[in-house]
Amino acid sequence: MAKQKVSPVSVDGAGFLTHVAYDSVVFGFSEGQLKILLMEYHNTGLIALPGGFIRTDEDLDEAVRLGLEDRTGITNIYLEQFHTFGNKSRHKPEILQKILEANGIHAPKEHWMLQRFISVAYYALVDISTVSLQPDALSDSCTWYEINRLPKLILDHATVIEKALKTLRFNLDNKIKDSNLLPEKFTMKDLQKVYEAILGEELRRTSFQRKMLAGRILKRHDKLYSGEAHKAPFIYSFHK
Amino acid sequence: MAKQKVSPVSVDGAGFLTHVAYDSVVFGFSEGQLKILLMEYHNTGLIALPGGFIRTDEDLDEAVRLGLEDRTGITNIYLEQFHTFGNKSRHKPEILQKILEANGIHAPKEHWMLQRFISVAYYALVDISTVSLQPDALSDSCTWYEINRLPKLILDHATVIEKALKTLRFNLDNKIKDSNLLPEKFTMKDLQKVYEAILGEELRRTSFQRKMLAGRILKRHDKLYSGEAHKAPFIYSFHK
Numbered sequence: 001m002a003k004q005k006v007s008p009v010s011v012d013g014a015g016f017l018t019h020v021a022y023d024s025v026v027f028g029f030s031e032g033q034l035k036i037l038l039m040e041y042h043n044t045g046l047i048a049l050p051g052g053f054i055r056t057d058e059d060l061d062e063a064v065r066l067g068l069e070d071r072t073g074i075t076n077i078y079l080e081q082f083h084t085f086g087n088k089s090r091h092k093p094e095i096l097q098k099i100l101e102a103n104g105i106h107a108p109k110e111h112w113m114l115q116r117f118i119s120v121a122y123y124a125l126v127d128i129s130t131v132s133l134q135p136d137a138l139s140d141s142c143t144w145y146e147i148n149r150l151p152k153l154i155l156d157h158a159t160v161i162e163k164a165l166k167t168l169r170f171n172l173d174n175k176i177k178d179s180n181l182l183p184e185k186f187t188m189k190d191l192q193k194v195y196e197a198i199l200g201e202e203l204r205r206t207s208f209q210r211k212m213l214a215g216r217i218l219k220r221h222d223k224l225y226s227g228e229a230h231k232a233p234f235i236y237s238f239h240k
Numbered sequence: 241m242a243k244q245k246v247s248p249v250s251v252d253g254a255g256f257l258t259h260v261a262y263d264s265v266v267f268g269f270s271e272g273q274l275k276i277l278l279m280e281y282h283n284t285g286l287i288a289l290p291g292g293f294i295r296t297d298e299d300l301d302e303a304v305r306l307g308l309e310d311r312t313g314i315t316n317i318y319l320e321q322f323h324t325f326g327n328k329s330r331h332k333p334e335i336l337q338k339i340l341e342a343n344g345i346h347a348p349k350e351h352w353m354l355q356r357f358i359s360v361a362y363y364a365l366v367d368i369s370t371v372s373l374q375p376d377a378l379s380d381s382c383t384w385y386e387i388n389r390l391p392k393l394i395l396d397h398a399t400v401i402e403k404a405l406k407t408l409r410f411n412l413d414n415k416i417k418d419s420n421l422l423p424e425k426f427t428m429k430d431l432q433k434v435y436e437a438i439l440g441e442e443l444r445r446t447s448f449q450r451k452m453l454a455g456r457i458l459k460r461h462d463k464l465y466s467g468e469a470h471k472a473p474f475i476y477s478f479h480k
Contacts, residue, residue, distance in 0.1 A: 020326075020358055058328065084321060086301070087301075088298065
């Protein structure tokens with residue numbers, strides 16, 4: 001049951017927590033690349049993180065989860081809150097005005113969506129092959145962009161992504177362990193590819209393996225029998 | 241220049257970001273104990289974390305810093321944002337009503353301070369001996385409480401403290417390094433006392449020392465000459 005998150009509501013924002021918004025940074029992993037999900041607004045050329053507002057009868061976390069579902073079609077992913085952005089310099093009413101205008105909404109200056117917002121930011125880490133995208137009514141597209149080839153984004157969204165990436169890279173072992181980026185069982189090489197994509201650098205195989213095994217987060221299983229057992233790699237899973 | 245943060249403002253909250261508040265968890269260390277700063281509101285028996293609201297012309301971080309200064313007298317401490325609390329269950333207008341009433345403010349039901357707030361929470365880590373407390377006009381007291389002997393608190397403030405403590409205990413090495421809990425030079429024993437107070441458990445001297453030296457955050461200096469050089473402890477500082 002999708003709720004329409006951004007709609008031509010009353011000027012005073014009745015039913016919403018005015019001055020509060022959220023943004024979601026969804027990191028995806030495919031073909032050895034780290035990517036981010038971005039949306040383009042109809043007829044504006046404006047590209048942004050999927051975001052939205054909070055209804056007065058919703059928990060913040062719930063609003064973010066449902067909002068991402070409405071805007072992108074992605075369901076059931078775990079989003080982790082990482083920072084709230086509250087500088088007054090991020091107030092740029094002309095951007096929101098442009099988006100509303102392009103959707104046929106003529107908002108007066110005192111409209112709540114044109115006031116200053118703080119934005120609570122969340123991130124998630126998903127396996128791109130397991131999600132299907134479905135942009136909402138306000139957007140032309142909802143697409144994965146490689147982290148090294150991001151387009152120009154509205155407001156402070158580039159800063160939001162930078163902070164999300166910094167948070168993700170910090171204490172990465174536990175985050176990858178808790179994500180669903182890898183199947184239940186995987187090889188050391190699979191694991192190394194994930195780390196390299198997120199850290200944005202190549203790692204030495206031997207020292208990566210040593211570090212991973214020392215971290216005690218991995219459980220080693222029997223080699224997969226392939227007829228050439230001496231060449232088959234060990235299979236691992238994460239300790240629960 | 242103290243700004244009055246909570247004052248009988250207009251019912252619609254003009255000049256403030258309605259629906260947004262902040263709370264600050266100030267951890268203090270003295271006599272081997274970890275403590276938290278709490279305030280008691282006049283004639284209510286209500287005890288709370290120092291918190292407040294954000295003016296439309298202030299950055300969020302600035303509002304929190306100035307707000308803490310106004311409410312407690314503590315100046316120039318570095319506050320780190322750690323979580324934004326946004327569950328709808330935290331909306332308890334009767335508590336705010338009671339605080340306002342006790343200060344002679346009769347707020348109608350639609351008053352902005354009686355609406356639902358999300359609260360952006362910050363923490364700081366200070367050396368108690370370096371701060372002097374000065375409660376604001378709304379409060380009877382502003383006092384350090386031992387972490388193991390906290391009184392009953394309003395709203396979800398106990399949860400806020402629990403989360404702050406969890407954040408503080410995570411990646412503690414860097415946090416202690418960046419705090420001003422210790423003088424520039426200290427002994428291994430001084431350092432161990434700080435860790436023990438924060439973690440809430442006694443640590444074995446030998447394994448603590450081994451772990452600290454392995455972490456490469458410490459720089460060892462010459463022993464302080466005391467006439468009994470063989471007994472004098474090594475002196476350390478943090479690598480910058």
